[in-house]
Amino acid sequence: MxxxxxxxxxxxxxxxxxxxxxxxxxxxxxxxxxxxxxxxxxxxxxxxxxxxxxxxxxxxxxxxxxxxxxxxxxxxxxxxxxxxxxxxxxxxxxxxxxxxxxxxxxxxxxxxxxxxxxxxxxxxxxxxxxxxxxxxxxxxxxxxGAAQTAASATNAASLNGQPASFYSSASNLSAGVLADARLSTNVPRLNAATSAFTGGVSATTLTGTHVGDGTGVTNLNASNVASGTLADARLSANVPRLNAANVFSGAMTAASFAGSGAGLVNLSASNVASGTLADARLSSNIPRLNAANTFALGMTINGDVGIGTSAPEAPLHVRGGGSLGGIVVTPDVTDTQSQILLAENTTASNAMLMRYNGTTNNLEFRGRAADVESAAHMTIGRDSGVVTVSGGLAIPATERSLWINATNFQIIFNGAYIWGNFATSISNTDVFGGTCRAVAGVSLPDGAVVTRVVVLADDTADVNATAKMRRFSYVNPDTLTTMATVSTSGTSGTQTRTDTSISSATIDLRTYIYDVELSIPRESEGNLFVYGVRIDYTIVTPLP
CATH class of the missing domain: 2.60.40 (Immunoglobulin-like)
Structure with a gap:
């Protein structure tokens, strides 16, 4: 703006x-x-x-x-x-x-x-x-207007046409000699009585004669000592001498040694290049081929070990003979049990245990986790051969199916059951009047869990067929529970209809009986065929 x-x-x-x-x-x-x-x-x-x-x-x-x-x-x-x-x-x-x-x-x-x-x-x-x-x-x-100092005059005529910085650099002095009085006292002079250097002095070559005791002279090179002999008193105490006993605190290397060597210590066996040590010179901890050896601690062997064979085909290959066979595991003299542990790690905290219990004369199989043996186990009796499982033997859940086809249904007419003559299906033309009700018994294993109820039908009618899975109490048969309900729909072609919302899905044969009721209304227009009912279930209950 x-x-x-x-x-x-x-x-x-x-x-x-x-x-x-x-x-x-x-x-x-x-x-x-x-x-x-x-x-x-x-x-x-x-x-x-x-x-x-x-x-x-x-x-x-x-x-x-x-x-x-x-x-x-x-x-x-x-x-x-x-x-x-x-x-x-x-x-x-x-x-x-x-x-x-x-x-x-x-x-x-x-x-x-x-x-x-x-x-x-x-x-x-x-x-x-x-x-x-x-x-x-x-x-x-x-x-x-006026330059107050030479620093502000970049090119004054009185400075011979040179900038002020020219005269502040000693490199521009090209003629004349500075008097000694103009030199710093730190500059050594040839005509001075003495020159005392407080710092180091370095030169390619120093000539002449040194005067004084030389206590301040350091870093001398011994290779430059070309004549004379140092007295023993001038040698360091670390220099060995031929006319004295010498103790070496560090390592010593020589082409050869002479003498008994009784005082030698810290010798390295890796430097023994020839000869053979006698058995008497070996430690008692070294196993020997010509003697029985007892290992007080564990022994690790890299490679395959053969017992009774010179060509092992596994980390431990035992080829035995005689009445006792190949491998015999015996307990400690104070124990009555022998066991074999198959572990997942070196600490054997998690493993499977096979143990012979000499008290009960049983072979036990137990799990082991975090060094704690499981209470559930399987035993085999030594004398009876009977196998028992403590805690039950669980069978993994497996889905199975029960198929109930048309020939398995009975028609209920006027309150009575009569057998229908259904070869492949039940249809609305089989109805005597009104709605046809047919039932079929359901036989599933005790403990099975029903997962779905499926109806296979062909429905082009205006009405729907309905299948119900039911259970009845043995004590009170009038007490009825509908577990699942499936209805067809009026679309042509073979179809399946499913109900997965199962009520009271676990089969209890000690308390209930089970059946499937099929209801088919009579209809003058269209066809309604039901071919059968499938019940899917799983087994999850452990075997006794």
Whole structure:
């Protein structure tokens, strides 16, 4: 809203600004140092009408008309009074902002809404940026009038046309000799009585004669000692001597040793390269082929082990003979049990256990988890041969089916059961009048769980056949429970209809009897055939 008008007005404002800033800086130059601050005047209009009231303004200085890098910080003038579109404020981008390069001013403006400069909401950026004229550069004139020091004169004639840095580098001294008095005391001199080096001295070759006790001389190279003999007293105590007994605290290597070697310790057997140790020199813990060996601890063998065979075909291959067979496991003399453990890990915490119990004369099979033997187990009697299972032997659940076809149904007519003559199906034409009701007994294993009841039918009639699986109490036959209900629908073709929502699904032959009732209404139009009923079930009860 402000942009176009502000740009047109600001051209005049800048020319006036240049005049105003120049006046302020010229009048103050003789009295005190001039800062980089200058007055900025402009006119602001909104929608073609001069703006009025308080406005917030932000000013940024750049080195290009667009993009570029910002020079100095962002200046924000809060609550600038605008009267008849005119305003004035003071800007100071710092003394180094105007150093001879082109500068462009970017301005943001917003009507005052109570927000301070820390809040960026509501500002409108006026564009394009405005190039700052030459007048503000009057602030740079005081430093150009006279060079106060050589550091500020980049190429003064009195310095032979060289920059000040030229004379601060010793590499530019190409003639003359510095007097000794001009040298630092840290520079050694040939004509001095002594030169004391507090630090190290390094040279390719040192010649002459060393004077003094030499206590400060270190890192000498013994290979440079070309003559003379060091006295024994000058040798380190770590140097062995021919005329003394020597004790080596570290390892010693020699081409050969002579003597008894009785004092040698820490010898390495890996260095024995020839000869044979006599049995008497072997430890009693080393097994021997010509003696009986007893292993006090466990023994690990990598590879196959053969007992009674020289060609084992398994990790443990036993080929036995005689009346006792191949493998005999006997208990400790204090125990009456022998056992074999088949484990899943090295700790044998989880395993299967086969044990002969000498107390009961039974062979037991038990599980073992976390070092605890299971209570449920299977035993085989040694004498009787009877197998018993403690805890029951569970058979995994297996789904099975019972098919009841048309020939298995009896028709109920006038309250009495009569056998129907159904070869393959029961249809609505078999009905004597009204609705035909036929029943068939259901024989399932005790403990079976019914999972679904399925009817196979062909239905093009307007009415539906319904099959119900029911149970009756032995004690009170009138107490009837419908376990599942399946109805056909009036669509042509052979179809199956299923009910999986089974009530009281577990078969209890000690309490109930079970049957399937089939109801087929008579219908003059269309055909309704029921071929049979299938009952799916699973066995989950353990065998006794």
């Amino acid at each position: 402000f942009a176009n008008v502000f740009q047109r007005r600001l051209g005049l404002g800048l020319s006036g600004l240049g005049f105003s800033a120049a006046l302020m800086m010229a009048s103050g130059a003789g009295a005190q140092p001039i800062t980089g601050a200058f007055s900025f005047q402009g006119e602001l209009a909104s929608g073609g009408t001069p703006a009025a009231g308080l406005h917030d303004m932000r000013f940024r200085l750049f080195d290009a008309a667009s993009g570029g890098a910002q020079v100095g910080s962002v200046l924000c003038a809060d609550n600038v009074q605008v009267a008849a579109g005119r305003f004035v404020t003071t800007l100071d981008f710092g003394a180094n902002a105007f150093a001879g390069q082109r500068r462009f001013l970017e301005i943001d403006v917003r009507s005052d809404s109570g927000l301070n400069c820390a809040n960026n909401a509501g500002f409108t950026t006026l564009g394009p940026r405005i190039e700052v004229g030459a007048t503000p550069y009057a602030t740079f004139a005081p430093t150009a």
